Amino acid sequence: MDIFNSIWTAISTSNEELVKIICILLLFIEAPLSFSLIKNMFNINCNKFQKAIYIILTGIIAMIGSLFISFPFNIILNYTFAFIILVFVMKLNFIKSAIATLFPSIIFNLVGNLLANPYLNLLNINYEQTNTIVIYRIPFALFTYLIVFIFNLIIKYRKVAINILEDFDVKNKSIITFNFIFGFTSIFLQGILSVNYIDILPVQFTFFNFLCVLIYFGLSFFSLAKIMSLVRTQKKLENAEQYNKTLHILHDSVRGFKHDFDNIVTTIGGYIKTEDLKGLNKYYSQLEDDCERVNNLYILNPDIINNSGIYSLLTTKYSEAEEKDIKINLTFLLDLDELHMKIYEFARILGILLDNAIEAASECEEKIINIVFRNEVKNNRNIILVENTYKDKNVDLNKIFNKGISGKENHTGLGLWEIRKILKKNNNVNLHTTKNDQYFSQQIEIYYE
Numbered sequence: 001m002d003i004f005n006s007i008w009t010a011i012s013t014s015n016e017e018l019v020k021i022i023c024i025l026l027l028f029i030e031a032p033l034s035f036s037l038i039k040n041m042f043n044i045n046c047n048k049f050q051k052a053i054y055i056i057l058t059g060i061i062a063m064i065g066s067l068f069i070s071f072p073f074n075i076i077l078n079y080t081f082a083f084i085i086l087v088f089v090m091k092l093n094f095i096k097s098a099i100a101t102l103f104p105s106i107i108f109n110l111v112g113n114l115l116a117n118p119y120l121n122l123l124n125i126n127y128e129q130t131n132t133i134v135i136y137r138i139p140f141a142l143f144t145y146l147i148v149f150i151f152n153l154i155i156k157y158r159k160v161a162i163n164i165l166e167d168f169d170v171k172n173k174s175i176i177t178f179n180f181i182f183g184f185t186s187i188f189l190q191g192i193l194s195v196n197y198i199d200i201l202p203v204q205f206t207f208f209n210f211l212c213v214l215i216y217f218g219l220s221f222f223s224l225a226k227i228m229s230l231v232r233t234q235k236k237l238e239n240a241e242q243y244n245k246t247l248h249i250l251h252d253s254v255r256g257f258k259h260d261f262d263n264i265v266t267t268i269g270g271y272i273k274t275e276d277l278k279g280l281n282k283y284y285s286q287l288e289d290d291c292e293r294v295n296n297l298y299i300l301n302p303d304i305i306n307n308s309g310i311y312s313l314l315t316t317k318y319s320e321a322e323e324k325d326i327k328i329n330l331t332f333l334l335d336l337d338e339l340h341m342k343i344y345e346f347a348r349i350l351g352i353l354l355d356n357a358i359e360a361a362s363e364c365e366e367k368i369i370n371i372v373f374r375n376e377v378k379n380n381r382n383i384i385l386v387e388n389t390y391k392d393k394n395v396d397l398n399k400i401f402n403k404g405i406s407g408k409e410n411h412t413g414l415g416l417w418e419i420r421k422i423l424k425k426n427n428n429v430n431l432h433t434t435k436n437d438q439y440f441s442q443q444i445e446i447y448y449e
Contacts, residue, residue: 011134019137024063026141031059033148034104038086040155042100045340046090047428053089058082079105091342091425095177102181111147114207115140176227179220186216236308299330307336309347314371317354326358326367334373339382340448341429345422349431350384352415353442357388360440364389370439380448387441395440397433 010018032055038044061081065074079101086097119140130136271280300318305311321328339346361367372385401416423429428447
């Protein structure tokens with residue numbers, strides 16, 4: 001009985017040291033919950049290793065801050081390390097990492113501010129007792145986590161993910177970022193005021209304050225959704241313009257075939273009647289080139305290439321190749337929504353490889369570029385192959401990725417060097433470079449679990 005009495009006394013009376021230990025243990029509930037909020041809200045792709053690194057390191061840093069660093073410097077330490085992990089481990093850009101760092105704190109503060117006053121009134125206790133007595137502290141923390149967990153499930157299963165800042169220009173990025181930071185600052189200051197005056201604030205005031213903040217963020221996210229919708233609409237209009245150009249070329253090609261159809265049939269008939277199989281074979285190979293060109297134009301379709309940025313890039317490069325009489329053979333068997341890489345970095349790599357392929361092929365007598373997009377389910381990887389005819393058969397594959405190395409006149413040689421920098425930031429992406437007597441090949445391999 002003495003043991004039970006001692007335990008009861010420890011958890012029902014003021015005991016700041018025990019509360020601190022309990023709060024440290026609770027950090028390892030809060031850390032995975034925070035990560036899940038970030039992952040679901042910002043639609044972040046990550047592997048198990050990245051997830052474990054974030055949860056373990058943020059939990060450890062928060063524990064060290066709680067034990068050895070006073071408020072608010074421990075909070076600054078937590079945010080700083082969370083931000084560093086998001087940038088260097090999760091590979092998020094600077095602005096997205098900053099917003100993702102603050103987002104879980106906003107949610108936890110909102111829920112905590114909403115619950116605090118009713119909780120204190122219900123148990124007839126003050127804020128100090130909640131922070132120093134275990135029997136009051138644990139239920140409050142667990143109830144907060146429960147509500148955040150439910151909110152997280154709603155985000156996950158309702159798919160309320162925000163692909164934030166991916167397609168925005170600098171102006172919109174700045175507006176959204178500053179709006180988010182000022183909102184967080186407002187909640188942080190209100191949290192400090194609530195801590196100091198929670199015991200004298202009426203429940204109605206707390207609820208009204210929470211409602212105002214909730215409305216503010218609701219309107220902010222509504223505005224963000226509208227901006228995102230406008231950006232998508234703008235991208236669709238740009239794609240429609242590109243597609244119209246493709247349709248115009250396709251229409252002209254089909255009209256040409258229709259106009260020459262009788263002549264084509266008559267010519268084939270002439271070869272057959274004279275049994276000139278050699279001439280027929282030569283004529284057919286030339287006719288096949290035109291058929292392949294029409295087929296490639298059909299593939300240049302936004303319904304097939306289901307990413308507006310990549311579609312625009314491919315149509316632009318296709319037009320550039322056409323102007324230089326380069327034949328492009330395009331095979332597209334990949335859902336770009338399932339591409340396991342940041343689309344911005346992927347577009348940079350693809351653009352550089354296509355520019356190099358067009359430049360190299362234009363110098364050859366036989367001007368050919370083959371582009372293949374496919375998914376290898378068996379090997380858990382996306383494959384993108386760009387191969388082209390080339391003139392310099394002595395090109396050194398070991399040196400072309402070095403800074404300043406280029407086989408072209410008046411070129412800086414930074415393209416492939418930039419690709420190497422991107423590859424170093426993506427552990428799941430490889431680039432294999434090979435050559436044979438006909439083709440110089442670059443194969444991007446993007447692995448996934």
